[in-house]
Amino acid sequence: MNFNTPPYLSQNVSVTRIMLQVLLALVPGIAAYVWLIGPIVLVQIAVASAAALVGEAVMLRLVGKPIGLFLGDGSALVTAWLIALAFPPLSPWWLIVVGTLFAIVVAKHLYGGLGQNPFNPAMIAFAVCIVSFPALMSQWPPASLDVDFSRQLATIFGQIPRLDAMSGATPLDALKTALKLGEGNATVAAIMADSGVFGRIAGQGWEWVSAAYLLGGLFLWQRKIVSWHAPVAFLAGLGVLATALWLLDPARFANPVFHLFSGGTMLGAFFIVTDPVSGCTTSRGKLIFGFAAGIIAYLIRVFGGYPDGVAFAVLLMNLCVPLIDMYTQPPIFGMKP
């Protein structure tokens, strides 16, 4: 029975509309990515989307929920696209599928489905895959890679062996490795002079992808889909620590702009830490969540064992969300000091 209860008016909103706007905000980033690497990115997105929808449909059937209603809400697609963009673009198709299925089935539906996941599903997928398949997950093609689309397609579907030339490091990874190998003799400035890898402010080509994500993020903020608190705090956390260490020792630590436009920073700031289900809900909580995630991401990036720490930082902060929310409840009307 469908009881109609007051209020009888409501805004023209729905979960689907929100999710579609998030997908729209990803389009600039995807476009820049395609310009950089090639249309293979779109294939990966398609593979991830298909895996996500199938996985979700099966789980919905198992728990007896209406499939059409929940497949149509668009949340699985958002997860799928984020995974496709966070994984290396020339990952084997099965790696994408494994990651996506883990995200949808385990991280989302085993916890109760939409709105119930304590951890960000896309980040769970990334963490599981980078720990299980570290070699594959660190094979990022260089910006200068000149392999045509059909070869790229064949590679991801395992038709031809992977070329060595395809496996490279991200600019972040390159910097980290070079610093380590240099053992004190290499300086950041010298390393970043290599224009094959590094561009004007960050990675060659990759800096544009980051800028495009920023653009998408600003669109989301303007549409009031995300509030400014978590993204600004995340960028601030990363930026503040990066600035401090860079000022301390510019030979060993890259400048903050490099960090802000490298790796998953921009994607993370506007699309990952802003996940409403797994993030904090209070404004102060979002600030704490974002800032701490930024700090942890930087520490893992520079001092930890992985090239980028956004995923682990976010997952660690997801653990703290209930506690942060509890202690940052704002005072209500009439109860302010």
Next chain:
Amino acid sequence: MLKQLFKFKGGVKPETHKTDSMDTPIGVAPLPARLVVPLHQSIGGLPQPLVQAGDCVRKGQCIGRAEKWISSAVHAPTSGTVLAVEERVAAHPSGLPTLSVIIEADGRDEWIGREVIDYKRLEPEQVREILRDSGVVGLGGAVFPSHAKLAAAKSVPMEELVINGAECEPFMTCDDRLMRERADGIIEGVRIFRDLLEPKRVLIGIEDNKPEAVAAMQAAVEKSGENFEVVAVPTRYPAGGAKQLIRVLTGKEIPANKRSPEMGVQCFNVATAYTAWRAVAFGEPVLSRIVTLTGNVEQPRNWEILLGTPIRDILALARPKGDTDRYLMGGPMMGFELPSLDAPVVKATNCLIAGSKALFPPPPPEMPCIRCGACAQACPHELQPFELYWFARSRNFGKAQEYDLFDCIECGCCSYVCPSRIPLVQYFRFAKSEIWSRERDKNQADAAKARFEFRNEREEREKAEKAERLAKAAAAKATAKPEQNEAPASNEVAVAIAPVDADAAKKAAIAAAMERARQQREAAQPKNTEGLTIAQRKEIAEIEARRAPLQVPQTALDTEDTEARRTQRDE
């Protein structure tokens, strides 16, 4: 002049749908054939019916007397005959019946005797009594008896008197028209309130989507020569909520656990002020009210309708369209669907909306909450509705109260903005009613427990008293008539006293009394088997010889006797 307006967080801006009905003057509804006047039309106690079937009543005659202080009288809206005083369906979402007076109108509309009085000479207490006995209650929808809000506070001086002409609910325009047409009367009523409360300032708040009403009230204030301030407040639902309007006009935020007079403010609706003036100055009790008939109708308009008019009878005035599928009483944000059109117009009926699928489309299915926080942004009391939703859903009522569930005014802003289309207000109502029901159960259980414990104590006390009485009686008997028959009596007393776990002192007293009694008894009873003379012994031997062959075996008897003697000696 008001220098600064304050803001309240949250709120929403739905489409107002007011243009349909706001430009037509108030019409007077025709006299219905039969009126069903519920007795309980205000918050507080149920008025006592003063009439019964067969009585003739005149217009304005009191048919329900206010018994308690928080309660308000009810009057006959027109002259006629009382057909019955019985339960009829109430204008309430439950559709439950309420005690009502059914009046058959005689068409003459004859008033009771009224007189114009110079109310300025009356004592404040008398004015309040007139208001109570005239049925003046809050006509903004809450129907709280106004006289109970008009006592000047003892501890906190009244700083602001706020008059609420905001009317923030969509579709409603009854207050708008009242302000445009009867502003002078409203201001007179405000004067009465001002005289009773003696505030430092009087602020009349009207939403800025009603410029004509603002102008009309301004003109009336100027004509009256008073220094009331008419303020246009920004249009945003729920700016007409008492606490929200007080916040906008005075900056004060009143929490749920405080009454506004404790912070020096009081708030009344414009229509309440008008009826207060009519009651006090002209002796006219509240018999009718302005109702907006709007929605899916051919002629949306405001009408002055007699209380007790069955809603079915007046809907024809608006000419509802064919595809009307429901009728709402109140606004679309906080109103409810009428379960029956036989329900009457009451003092709380500010608006009747004819709904259709186009106007109020059926809601899409409820999706899970994605914790987007839109509801928290929209809540005018700055609560966290999604947290309350989770707690209500999991029946964690303690946590719900911790998160200030009872501060919720059920305005509907949260449900309005929810992308998952969750009927949040219903969850909160469920949680509130569960908590109240548990409190009631707990109070009943506590009362039962107290009664049970008292009963136990009483029984024990009575038992102890009875035992003591018996012991005293036994002792008295023992001193008066020393006989062996007393022994069983003392045994009875001993048996009766043993199970009582009363005072140890009492026990000791009783034991002592028993001991005294026994000793007296024994002292008084000579043992005639000792101290015998030789002659007596010889006689006894002869008697025994004669008795022997006629008795039961001597050994058995001897044993019993010896036992009896031994126990007696031992005691």
